Amino acid sequence: MEKAININRPSSADGMSRIDGRLKVTGAAKYSAEYAVEGLTYGVLVGSAIAKGSIAAFDIKTAERAPGVLFVVTYLNAPKVPGFQPDQKGVRAQLKVFNDDKIFYNGQPIALVIADTYERALYGASLVKATYNKEEHQTNLTENFGKGYPPRGDGLYKRGTEDAWKSAPIKLEQEYMVPTNTHNPMELHAIIARWDADDKITVWDKTQGVKATQHDISQLFNIPLENVQVNSRFVGGAFGSALRTWPHEIVAILGAKAVKKPVKLVLSRADMFTSVGYRPHTWQKIGIGATADGKLTGITHQAYGQTSPYENFTEGAVNVSQSLYACPNVNTKYNLVALNVGTPTWMRGPGEATGAFALESALDELSYVLSIDPVELRLRNYAETDPENGKPFSSKYLKEAYQLGADHIGWNDRKQQPGTVKKDGWFVGYGIGCGMFGAYRSGATVKATMKADGTLHLQSAVSDIGPGTGTAMVLIAAEQMGMPADKISFENGASDLPQAPTQGGSATTASVGSAVHQACVELKDKIQKLTGNSGTDNPDYAQILKQHDLPLLEVTAKSTGGEGRDKYSMNSWSVHFVKVLVNGSTGVVKIDKVASVADCGTIISPKTARSQIVGGAIGGIGMALMEEAVIDHRYGRYINNNYADYHVPVNADIPQIDALFVNKPDPILNPMGAKGMAEIALVGMAAAVANAVYNATGKRVRELPITPDKVIA
Amino acid sequence: MKQFQYVQPATQQAVLEVINKPGTKIIAGGTNLVDLMKRGVTAPDKLVDINHLPLKHITSTPKGLYIGALALNSVVSENKLVAEKQPLLAMALKSGASPQLRNMASVGGNMMQRTRCGYFYDTAMPCNKRVPGSGCGAYEGVNRMHAIFGASSQCIAVHPSDMCVALAALDAVVIIAGKKGEHRVPFTEFHRLPGDHPETDNNLPFGELIVGVEIPNNNLQKNSYYLKVRDRQSYAFALVSVAAALDIENGIIQNARLAMGGVAHKPWRLFDAEKLLIGKKASEESFQQAAQLAMQGAKAYGHNSFKLKLAPASITEALKHAAGLV
The missing domain is CATH 3.30.365.10 (Aldehyde oxidase/xanthine dehydrogenase, molybdopterin binding domain)
Structure with missing residues (x-):
């Protein structure tokens, strides 16, 4: 196995194709915006047209009267977000969307129009008018170095002599600029938010970490963690844009509360530039x-x-x-x-x-x-x-x-x-x-279930934003268990599945893969105890379960990670x-x-x-x-x-x-x-x-x- | 988007009856119009679908090549008659948009597409073309893609088409139908410069319909080239494009056609540069002279200053390709 690999045109000789490839190319893979939740309504964001200041007044009457419009949410009528209130501790700094009249940037969400169809919501959004108290804004990085500050400490690092390059025989000094890049994954960010009770919510949401999103919603809305269900079964690319909870997710949840109906909010491509982060200039x-x-x-x-x-x-x-x-x-x-x-x-x-x-x-x-x-x-x-x-x-x-x-x-x-x-x-x-x-590598938990038919089912909350996480997990288990990959399934992307880190920082295979590895080791141990021998190369698991009259065998294994650092x-x-x-x-x-x-x-x-x-x-x-x-x-x-x-x-x-x-x-x-x-x-x-x-x-x-x-x- | 009525009148005559009223818009491929509606740039009360009209044919006539207004960009770009008689047009079409868009877009719709100026598309920004009198956002704004010829203080937007650049170069004629019958407008006079009325892109009379274009026969097949300089190799508008066609005999230019895209509110035909080339040797030196002449009157607005260098370089490059010198 320790041979350099060079792949230019992949073939079957290069191993298994991605396990969800067929689902993706046939359209069977369901993304967050595609769930037909009963009673669904549709939200469209209205963004600020100024970059700094405050909202002087809204005129939402025309929008409210437009065909199909159910409600226009603004800071004036939005349900309060408990986590935004001044006495809240532990909630990260973020845009307190729809909390007050403050405008920090152009395109900042100031209203959500909810209607019975997307098209009617879109038209309603075009009718929302706002007037502003405008203040002087700054968006030009190179003109504002004077306002620079270190994010923590003094922002300095030094090894050896400071500015030693200046006394080198050969030297140069140059400036380099990386402009703002946007992630712009093919799939637009989308959320369907449904309140199941006053303190219980389900969201189908594009996120790289269902557990992190669950935690954020629980904290922001002050509801028990277990009452927040976050589903993100498939993610159509993210590149980092879904690494955290964004204002539009909070807005959709507020909207669903206001209309007492599930709300679907799919960002427009233009919204993607102002709503879900970017590589900073x-x-x-x-x-x-x-x-x-x-x-x-x-x-x-x-x-x-x-x-x-x-x-x-x-x-x-x-x-x-x-x-x-x-x-x-x-x-x-x-x-x-x-x-x-x-x-x-x-x-x-x-x-x-x-x-x-x-x-x-x-x-x-x-x-x-x-x-x-x-x-x-x-x-x-x-x-x-x-x-x-x-x-x-x-x-x-x-x-x-x-x-x-x-x-x-x-x-x-x-x-x-x-x-x-x-x-x-x-x-x-x-x-x-x-x-x-x-x-x-960080901690992760995986549940592995060997079923009576000899198939293995793996479960982890982890998102798969496209790198082929599920495929890699199946291959790790196949090697450990000495069984064919097509008898192994991987279920992921839901907050009621076992703990996994947010998919980011190139750490998923090391983290969740280690838990899969550990689960397989523990499962093999269990089987070994049943059979009393150390096993064969290709064990017949169905036969072993049958012999011992077991409907299934399961383990939940935790991998801690981080040793050796x-x-x-x-x-x-x-x-x-x-x-x-x-x-x-x-x-x-x-x-x-x-x-x-x-x-x-x-x-x-x-x-x-x-x-x-x-x-x-x-x-x-x-x-x-x-x-x-x-x-x-x-x-x-x-x-x-x-x-x-x-x-x-x-x-x-x-x-x-x-x-x-x-x-x-x-x-x-x-x-x-x-x-x-x-x-x-x-x-x-x-x-x-x-x-x-x-x-x-x-x-x-x-x-x-x-x-x-x-x-x- | 605003709710609208959708109608599909059975005949061309019936279409002409309907489009004679304000608030109506013709829809063919819809590749631009639907975007404009979604962005709130235009909000018609009534969409008049003409896709079923018998205007898709491409035929050879005694005068030249006739292309129906509803012929798809993809079909025209792969048509045998077009390849044989007007390869420059095929090349220009293939450099435009993406295969998916070309499969929807019609020839008439391509002519009617609106500028891609970012200020025009954002209803929160000033734009004289969208809202007359609101100002030109691009004039002192981000104008990297904008005009260097024929602009006004009211508007420095460019026409985004590639097809139109080739048609302007090839002396095409636009055939327009109105209630009183058909009339013909030279392609170079179809689109207009912004002047004090940038809201008007072209000279199509209100209530009338483009039914086709005709390209007169010529001897430019052997030496033609469409060069499109852009930020990526497909699905990007031109920074500068050049349609170049030459008739060369024994190394001497007998006839020349030159037009530029991405530089003006309309396809920018280079008549003086063409004249200069006639009788000259088909050489890099002649081409550079033509390019230099073509740049007379050019004016940049800041971000697009590079076009003053890129445009002549592109003219020379396109002519070299057309002449087979590359």
Whole structure:
């Protein structure tokens, strides 16, 4: 099994297809908005048209009289949210939606129109008029650095000498910009909220964590945890946007209370830009210094990221500079700037992706100053132990990854001198970018039931937002139990199932997978006690249950996780190699070839693992070449809040992407030897593209996205 | 969206009877109109469905190629007669929208589509095209996609079509039916510049119907090219596009057609640059001269300044492709 895996066109030889693939492609998979709840009504949000101030008055009379409209909810008539009241403790900072007249950002929900059909609610929403007391707003990050503040402590990190890069023989300092990126999963965020009693509620809700959503609703509405049922059986992509409870979920629950009927609220695509977070616009500056032979002597990495006026959102933008390379002197500074925007949230690869764009671009720039091959420069600064804390890595096979990727992309064809290779009138260039992300594991519980017919049923509350979690869990159980995967089922995405962490931070397989592993171990123990022998390779479980006259056998196993973190630094690693073609006249960049290599431990499910890597690479291409949510700062309002104008890559933008895996087990993190891969699939990719564009043309673009206008500028 | 009446008059004559009243809108493919209705940009009382009218045919006539107004963009782009006689049109169509949209969109609807300016679509923003007198949000706003030719202080929006750029270049004629019969309008005069009335996109008389377009025969088949420069390779509007067609004999340009998209409120035909090319050698140098001439009068508004560089580069690039120099 410890053989490197390279999949470009998956086939049956690459293992099982995803267990819910058929359900998804036939439309049988039911998403949150698709439940035919009896007596359903439909809600549409009205957003604020100003970015700061307060609501002076509402005119909702016309809307109320419109055909089919049942109720117009505003802060003036909304049921109170107990968790928003001043005496509440333990409720996180958040937008207190429909609680008062305050406006913090343009597009903030100010009313919910509920009608008997969606179309009538939509029309009703267009008739809601508000007048405002307008105040001066700020949405421009680069004009507001003066208002920056550290999110906690002094926001500073220092190892060795501060600003050591300044006294290095070879040095450079540059600024890098990552604009606001929106997650924009295909599935719009949606919730159906139904009050079953005054203190009992059921929601069908798009969420990456049904248990977290259950907890939030319980706290906010002051109802017992067990009286909150959250269902999220299928999630059509999220990338982080469903990692927390958002205002629209609270609004739908309030609406259902107001009309005493179930309310369905599906966000519009425009709402998706203002309601469910985004990757925050972040400015960075890196100073980097090295000896003439390419040994790093100092890195200084500063970042200013935007957040909302009512909540701090922090992420690891500067963290990669602390750990990716062996460098004795590193200091970082991270500041937030509160603007009149909604709160950002984690978006795939979160801060690490933002930080890696800056660091991996700076390293590339340094390689040209030094005239050292970028791969070689990385090897000369390879960290054998974590430079941040001196701990050994639980596993790190990044050198192997470099080799696999360089061989695969044809790195030897790269010329160090930019702008020297042309093919059919297009400049050709190669780039590299590396990624890292902490390998985490948290506690999880799994119930495993062996039925009389010899089939195994696994249950966990965990969401499956698309990576193939269920598929991986089935494969882990199949291997442990020595039984065929098609006799194993996996049930998930409901809050009355056993405890699981929110799906995020690339930690699901390590966390829930360990619980599946543990459940199988305990189940085998039980069976062994029945049979009195240590079992065979392919036990006939149906026969064993029959012999002992058992209708079923079940265990509920808990995996704690997190051991070893005191002794080891645990991370997943990636390296992306990109070959681009650039038109020198029009500035158009075409990705010609991608080889993304991941060191994420043992590969449990090769096909879905490949999908993860390919999806991450595509996300990285979007981040590099086209994604940018644009605000007109005069109004503080997005102007490209739709799929036509906010560009994500389409098939025509995507070449063959090869996913390669080092596939060596991590001996520490969990019994399967697996580490996470969702984040590292994207972290470093944008820099790889930018670096390839530079190699092709000699044009260094430090402000994403790399659109044609910037290439010909 | 506002509730509306939906009618499907049986004949063209019956359609003309109905559309003569305010508050009516014709619906064909609906690929743009339905979006406009959902966003509250337009709110018709009555939708007049014309999809069943016999206006889908593509035929060869003594004068040229006739394409019915209801022919689908996808059908036209793959039609043999079109490929043979007007390959530039096929190429332009294939670069527009996405296969799904082209399968719904009609030729007449493509001509009638409205600008994709973000201020036009957001009812919370000022826009003279949507609400005359409310101001132009783009003029001092985010105008990266906007016009560099023929704009006014009232409106700097661009027409989003690719098909129309090719039709403008190819001297097409629009055939319009009214109660008094049919009349013909040169394609280059169908769309208009914003001036003081940006709310009016084109010169289609109120109450009348586009029934088809006709493209006169030409000798431009061998050397034509549609270049679309955009932020992604499909389903993106043009930053700049160029329709270029040449008739070259022994390396000398006998005839030339040039038009640009993404630069003006209408497809921007480059008559002077065409004239300059006639009699010249089909070379990069000639093409650069033409491109330079084409840029006379160009004006940028901030975010779209790059178009002053991108447009001439694209003209040269498109002509090189058309001439087979790439």
